[in-house]
C-alpha cells in the first residue's frame with residue numbers, strides 16, 4: 690500500500706506562536722548535512738559588482754568582476770549540483786536585483802517552512818519579495834517573516850538537529866532581528882546561540898560551515914574561541930580553514946550529504962582535508978563570482994534533505 694502524505698498548503702505564516710510547529714512533510718530538513726535532494730539558487734543574469742563589503746570593494750578597486758566569466762562559473766556550479774542528482778530550483782531573475790545570485794540571504798529554509806528575511810542593503814530588499822513569490826510558486830509554506838530590524842540568511846547556521854548559531858554583525862543582521870529569530874527557535878525547543886561578529890566578515894557562513902555529521906569547517910583564526918569550544922563540546926571535529934582561504938570564500942562550501950561537498954577550487958586546504966577523509970569533492974572555480982562578495986554557500990539554499 691502506498692500512503693501519500695498530504696502536502697502542507699502554502700501559507701504566509703505557518704509558525705505556531707509559542708512553539709510546537711509541526712515539521713513539513715514534503716520539504717525541509719533536520720540538519721544541514723543530510724543528503725541534499727533540492728536546492729534553491731539565484732540566477733547571475735543581472736549580477737552587478739557593487740561595493741557591498743570591504744572585500745567586494747577591494748576587488749572593485751583592483752580588478753572588477755568580469756560578469757560573463759562569473760556567469761560561466763555559475764553554470765559550472767549548477768552542473769555540479771545536477772551531476773550529484775540534486776534538483777535545482779531557481780528564483781525568477783529580476784533585472785532590478787543585482788545580488789539575487791546569493792540565494793542564501795533573502796530567505797532561509799527550516800524544518801517548518803521558509804523564513805523570509807529582511808535584507809539590510811536597499812539594493813537587496815526587493816529580493817525578499819521575490820523570495821515570497823518563489824516559495825508560493827514552489828508550494829513551500831512560509832514559516833514566518835522577520836519584522837524586527839534586519840536579518841540576512843547567511844547568518845542562520847543550523848549546526849546540527851535542533852541547534853542554531855545566529856551571526857550578528859550589526860551591519861547586515863541586527864541584534865533585533867537575531868533576537869526575534871532566536872526567540873522563535875527557542876520556542877520550538879532548539880538550542881540557540883548568537884555570535885557577535887565584526888561586520889568586516891559580513892555573515893557567519895564565511896567562517897563556520899557544516900560539512901557532515903559532527904564535522905564542521907571553521908576559520909579558527911577569525912572565529913571566537915567560545916564557538917569552537919561549543920562545537921567541540923558537542924563532539925564536532927573541526928577542520929580549520931586558513932584565514933587567507935576564508936577571505937577568498939574558501940570555508941563557504943556546500944554539504945551535499947553522503948560525504949560529498951561542493952567547494953571553491955582555491956580552497957585547497959579544505960579540499961585536501963576532505964579527500965583525506967574519503968569525501969567526493971567537486972572543486973569549482975568561483976573566483977570571479979566571489980569578487981562580488983560571496984561564495985558557494987552564500988549562493989545556495991537547501992530546500993530538502995533526506996536522512
Ligand SMILES: NC(=[NH2+])NCCC[C@H](N)C(=O)O
Nearest residue numbers: 741793843892981982983987
Ligand atoms: N551568505 C553570504 N555570505 N552572502 C554573501 C553575500 C554577498 C553580497 N555581495 C552581499 O554583500 O550581500
